[in-house]
Amino acid sequence: MTSPTATETVTTTGVGGSPQRPDGVRKVRGEFAYASDLWMDGMIWGATLRSPHPFARIRSIDVSQALAVAGVHAVLTADDVPGENRYGLELADQPVLADDTVRYQGEPVALIAADHPEIARQAAKRVRVNYDVWEPVTDARAALGRPTWNMLHDTAAPATKISRQSAHLHPKGNLVRHLKLRKGDPEPTADVVVVGEYEVGMQDQAFLGPESGLAVPAADGGVDLFVATQWLHADQRQMCSALRLPPEKVRLTLSGVGGAFGGREDLSMHVHASLLALHTGKPVKMVYNREESFFGHVHRHPASMRFEHGADRDGRLAYVKAEIYLDGGAYASSTPAVVGNAGTMGIGPYDVDNVAVDAWGVYTNNPPCGAMRGFGSVQAAFAHEAQMDKLAAELGMDPVELRCRNAMREGSTAPTGQLIDSPAPVEELLRRVQALPMPVDRSGELDLRAMPGGVSNTTHGEGVVRGVGYAVAYKNVGFSEGFDDFSTARVRLEIVGGEPVATVHTAAAEVGQGLETVEQQIARTELGVERVVVQAKDTQVGSAGSSSASRQTYVTGGAVKAACEAVRASLFVLVTGPTDLRLEGGQVVSASEGVVSSLAELLGDEIIEDTVQWRHRPTFPVDPDTGQGVAHVQWAFSAHRAVVDVDTELGLVKVVELACVQDVGKALNPPAVVGQIQGGTAQGMGLALMEEIVVADGKIRNPSFTDYLIPTILDMPPMQIEVLEYADPHAPYGLRGVGEPPTISSGPAVVAAIRAATGLPLTRVPVRPEHLTGM
Amino acid sequence: MRVNLTVNGVAMQADDVWEGESLLYVLRERLALPGSKNACEQGECGSCSVYLDGEVVCACLVAAGQAQGRSVRTVEGLADGERLDPVQQAFLDAGAVQCGFCTPGLIVMVHDLLQRNPQPSDPEIREALAGNLCRCTGYEKILDAVRQAAEVKAT
Ligand code: FES
Ligand code: FES
Numbered sequence: 001m002t003s004p005t006a007t008e009t010v011t012t013t014g015v016g017g018s019p020q021r022p023d024g025v026r027k028v029r030g031e032f033a034y035a036s037d038l039w040m041d042g043m044i045w046g047a048t049l050r051s052p053h054p055f056a057r058i059r060s061i062d063v064s065q066a067l068a069v070a071g072v073h074a075v076l077t078a079d080d081v082p083g084e085n086r087y088g089l090e091l092a093d094q095p096v097l098a099d100d101t102v103r104y105q106g107e108p109v110a111l112i113a114a115d116h117p118e119i120a121r122q123a124a125k126r127v128r129v130n131y132d133v134w135e136p137v138t139d140a141r142a143a144l145g146r147p148t149w150n151m152l153h154d155t156a157a158p159a160t161k162i163s164r165q166s167a168h169l170h171p172k173g174n175l176v177r178h179l180k181l182r183k184g185d186p187e188p189t190a191d192v193v194v195v196g197e198y199e200v201g202m203q204d205q206a207f208l209g210p211e212s213g214l215a216v217p218a219a220d221g222g223v224d225l226f227v228a229t230q231w232l233h234a235d236q237r238q239m240c241s242a243l244r245l246p247p248e249k250v251r252l253t254l255s256g257v258g259g260a261f262g263g264r265e266d267l268s269m270h271v272h273a274s275l276l277a278l279h280t281g282k283p284v285k286m287v288y289n290r291e292e293s294f295f296g297h298v299h300r301h302p303a304s305m306r307f308e309h310g311a312d313r314d315g316r317l318a319y320v321k322a323e324i325y326l327d328g329g330a331y332a333s334s335t336p337a338v339v340g341n342a343g344t345m346g347i348g349p350y351d352v353d354n355v356a357v358d359a360w361g362v363y364t365n366n367p368p369c370g371a372m373r374g375f376g377s378v379q380a381a382f383a384h385e386a387q388m389d390k391l392a393a394e395l396g397m398d399p400v401e402l403r404c405r406n407a408m409r410e411g412s413t414a415p416t417g418q419l420i421d422s423p424a425p426v427e428e429l430l431r432r433v434q435a436l437p438m439p440v441d442r443s444g445e446l447d448l449r450a451m452p453g454g455v456s457n458t459t460h461g462e463g464v465v466r467g468v469g470y471a472v473a474y475k476n477v478g479f480s481e482g483f484d485d486f487s488t489a490r491v492r493l494e495i496v497g498g499e500p501v502a503t504v505h506t507a508a509a510e511v512g513q514g515l516e517t518v519e520q521q522i523a524r525t526e527l528g529v530e531r532v533v534v535q536a537k538d539t540q541v542g543s544a545g546s547s548s549a550s551r552q553t554y555v556t557g558g559a560v561k562a563a564c565e566a567v568r569a570s571l572f573v574l575v576t577g578p579t580d581l582r583l584e585g586g587q588v589v590s591a592s593e594g595v596v597s598s599l600a601e602l603l604g605d606e607i608i609e610d611t612v613q614w615r616h617r618p619t620f621p622v623d624p625d626t627g628q629g630v631a632h633v634q635w636a637f638s639a640h641r642a643v644v645d646v647d648t649e650l651g652l653v654k655v656v657e658l659a660c661v662q663d664v665g666k667a668l669n670p671p672a673v674v675g676q677i678q679g680g681t682a683q684g685m686g687l688a689l690m691e692e693i694v695v696a697d698g699k700i701r702n703p704s705f706t707d708y709l710i711p712t713i714l715d716m717p718p719m720q721i722e723v724l725e726y727a728d729p730h731a732p733y734g735l736r737g738v739g740e741p742p743t744i745s746s747g748p749a750v751v752a753a754i755r756a757a758t759g760l761p762l763t764r765v766p767v768r769p770e771h772l773t774g775m
Numbered sequence: 776m777r778v779n780l781t782v783n784g785v786a787m788q789a790d791d792v793w794e795g796e797s798l799l800y801v802l803r804e805r806l807a808l809p810g811s812k813n814a815c816e817q818g819e820c821g822s823c824s825v826y827l828d829g830e831v832v833c834a835c836l837v838a839a840g841q842a843q844g845r846s847v848r849t850v851e852g853l854a855d856g857e858r859l860d861p862v863q864q865a866f867l868d869a870g871a872v873q874c875g876f877c878t879p880g881l882i883v884m885v886h887d888l889l890q891r892n893p894q895p896s897d898p899e900i901r902e903a904l905a906g907n908l909c910r911c912t913g914y915e916k917i918l919d920a921v922r923q924a925a926e927v928k929a930t
Contacts, residue, residue, distance in 0.1 A: 018870075020867060021872065023875070024867045024872055024875075025859070025867065027872050027875030027878050028850075028859065028863035028864075028866050028867055028872060028875075028878055028879075028882060029810070029850065029851065029853075029854055029859070029863065030808075030809075030810020030811070030849065030850035030851045030879045031810065031851070032875060033809075034809075034812070034876065036809075036812075036813055037803070037809035039804070039807070039809075116793065118793060118795060118796075205910075206910055207874070207876075207910055208812070208814040208820065208822060208874070208876040208877055208908065208909070208910050209812075209814065209874065209876040210813065210814065256875075257874060258812075258814070258874050258875075258876030259873075259874040259876060259910050259911055260874075261910070287813070289813075289815075289816050290814070290815040290816060290817065290819075447898065449898040449901070449902070450898075455902075511874060512873040512874025512875065512876075512911050513873065514873070671870040671916075672870065674870075675870055675873060675911075675912060675916060678912060678913035678914075678915045678916065679873065679910075679911045679912050679913045680913075681913055682912075682913035682914070683910075704815070704817065704819065705814075705815045705817070705819035705820055705908065706817065706819055710908060710910060711913075711914075712905050712906075712907075712908060712914075713900075713901045713904045713905060713907070713909075713914040713917065713918070714901050714902070714905045716913055716914045716915070718915070719913065719915055
């Protein structure tokens with residue numbers, strides 16, 4: 001079979017350098033094995049039958065016709081789940097296969113294994129499911145406001161069209177989490193008050209590599225799963241429970257991952273393929289197509305928000321009040337943590353004495369929502385940044401100046417009461433992004449390709465107005481609110497063929513961001529060796545936590561660094577004499593005496609290996625009544641400027657340029673950092689202008705790349721990027737997480753620019769042409 | 776059915792091909808050439824771009840039977856042994872590869888673009904690559920890669 005192999009490159013570049021990624025050559029040659037590329041002799045294909053209804057009771061399932069199709073090996077339903085038929089990242093509330101109730105359109109109901117993917121799909125159509133269809137609950141506020149009518153997950157649900165037996169999981173009803181935050185004066189006053197209501201549509205991660213994997217039944221009754229994921233050990237925990245197998249019999253290996261962005265934090269085909277493999281005794285491959293992918297992972301929570309900002313005449317914020325509703329859809333996924341982020345950081349990176357925020361995460365029959373890059377902060381940023389512009393206009397003040405007057409800085413107190421105890425250069429980011437040169441105005445030359453509408457030839461400049469907008473944002477790095485957030489690294493040092501070689505083994509998912517490169521760089525710097533092998537990511541080493549929350553370079557990077565330090569300490573024990581030692585260029589060097597020994601001489605045949613579990617500073621849960629507490633370990637900040645041209649007659653927008661300044665503490669790999677900022681910026685712009693899963697009556701209307709549009713190379717403008725490095729003294733190398741902030745600040749800057757161009761309030765994203773033309 | 780075709784200069788044969796199968800499926804699942812990618816399988820992303828008799832097509836939109844007797848060149852057939860094609864090298868050097876799922880399709884597309892237009896302007900590059908989605912990079916480094924490849928090829 002094809003499977004991921006250990007990767008190795010030889011370079012001289014450590015922390016702060018820009019070595020090539022170890023998977024790069026295979027990726028450009030088309031030889032890198034993604035999850036959908038896996039293949040094994042005798043393997044068969046799995047397919048999923050999904051509910052066409054957002055809310056229904058299953059009366060019966062008849063699989064006999066499907067089983068009779070030639071080439072079909074198995075058809076499985078909820079009855080075939082050997083363990084707990086409930087899983088979830090934070091709350092185990094989601095069925096592996098629907099038992100008596102389906103709560104969203106696309107919920108898995110049955111599984112088919114067959115010789116060919118098409119046979120499996122055709123057989124799926126022959127599974128007869130008899131549904132009682134109910135009216136779905138589709139509005140987050142209604143779901144809370146009318147709890148007796150809407151109780152999706154409540155035994156009590158006594159309403160007309162909803163059966164009493166329908167829902168029985170969450171006795172607390174449709175509220176997943178309410179975060180209540182209160183800081184300062186409960187009844188503050190202000191000279192100037194602005195109020196606004198805002199909405200954010202449902203965004204999709206739209207990673208290009210579809211959900212896929214290969215499950216191989218093992219002789220010990222267990223299963224080996226090769227899969228594209230973000231967190232092998234969280235998958236393993238949930239799989240063990242559903243399969244009723246101990247962890248040593250559920251072994252996972254990361255296959256090539258075609259992007260993630262939060263959408264692979266929950267299980268997709270993991271348990272399904274494993275069930276089929278264990279049932280048939282054959283290797284089972286599952287690959288979602290693009291349509292199924294839209295149903296196969298969680299999305300970004302849509303939000304409706306109401307903000308009130310009060311300030312004095314000089315623009316000093318007196319207070320901010322916010323109500324944030326996040327539609328979590330049918331199952332919890334990571335909704336509680338998304339609510340935590342939206343609540344604790346909902347007013348943006350500003351220093352405000354009086355704050356009152358309520359954030360709610362709610363169950364509905366809409367598609368389940370969970371992690372996506374920016375995680376709760378993206379939604380809030382559209383509101384808090386729109387409010388800052390609105391307040392600036394009310395005060396007749398420059399919007400950047402207003403932000404700077406209220407900017408959070410080192411020593412500020414966050415709305416949670418937590419001290420900001422590392423650099424927070426919010427003002428500097430804003431001043432710098434404002435000072436970057438403006439794009440050249442080319443409106444004199446007629447190039448259709450630079451016009452809104454492009455070569456569709458919709459305008460030659462008439463009706464086109466330019467606007468400039470700014471936004472700033474921040475994001476917590478790592479898991480917050482008391483989560484035990486750790487990573488494990490095993491590092492080995494040995495002599496191979498006369499040369500020192502370090503081997504790094506972690507379970508941290510390389511999803512494209514370049515983590516393997518960073519692992520190599522750290523080992524090179526800490527051990528002074530050229531050759532670093534990064535072993536395949538699997539569950540044979542302890543958990544690394546998730547490749548999410550901008551945390552892996554910090555936490556797994558920290559673990560690799562700590563494991564290297566442990567190896568180094570064991571190595572120095574072998575040295576007799578000087579104690580002022582370091583490793584450099586394959587040699588042990590003493591500060592006072594120079595080269596002491598080469599690693600080859602010192603180590604000989606000895607192998608030094610250490611495994612270290614590494615944690616960042618602890619965080620703590622917030623107070624349930626006030627939201628006060630030391631909830632976060634680190635924040636990362638970015639600011640954007642957007643320049644847009646808007647064709648006001650047709651409502652078409654051309655983003656002319658995006659500029660970003662971001663503080664990354666320390667850039668471990670500068671080009672990779674810039675790549676993260678560019679890609680994150682694109683996703684934020686996508687949400688501002690075009691990306692929305694359109695859901696009507698609980699059903700997705702656009703599950704394809706024909707109808708769900710992500711930015712193309714024609715949509716993306718040139719970007720100016722400036723990276724600052726103000727070390728965080730608490731973090732390894734002073735680094736800050738990088739991946740998420742640009743996704744948070746780019747979208748609000750784009751909308752601000754369109755507002756500046758058109759004068760329209762624009763309270764909903766994505767901004768559609770009809771919002772601009774008033775049609 | 777049986778399909779005979781030449782892939783990367785090698786005569787190949789796929790047996791038991793079902794009518795509805797695409798060229799992409801045959802390459803990936805029957806001929807052990809999974810380099811061409813399957814991001815959408817409906818002609819919207821360009822990740823499956825291959826040369827078919829010298830023209831770049833979306834392999835997911837070509838029925839397997841249509842490839843009978845024809846010549847296909849995929850991303851796996853661009854390098855000269857160990858030596859990468861300048862376009863592949865430029866994607867590496869420019870940092871245009873993150874997850875890399877878009878990369879094979881883009882590399883084939885750029886390979887074709889530079890044959891037709893060795894010195895494309897930025898707007899021309901953008902137009903040529905408008906059908907190739909990338910979710911990771913924001914395209915800036917892809918533009919860099921194309922400019923670098925053009926430069927290398929010119930010297
Ligand atoms: S897979 Fe062929 S165009 Fe997307
Ligand atoms: S690098 Fe991931 S889609 Fe382009």
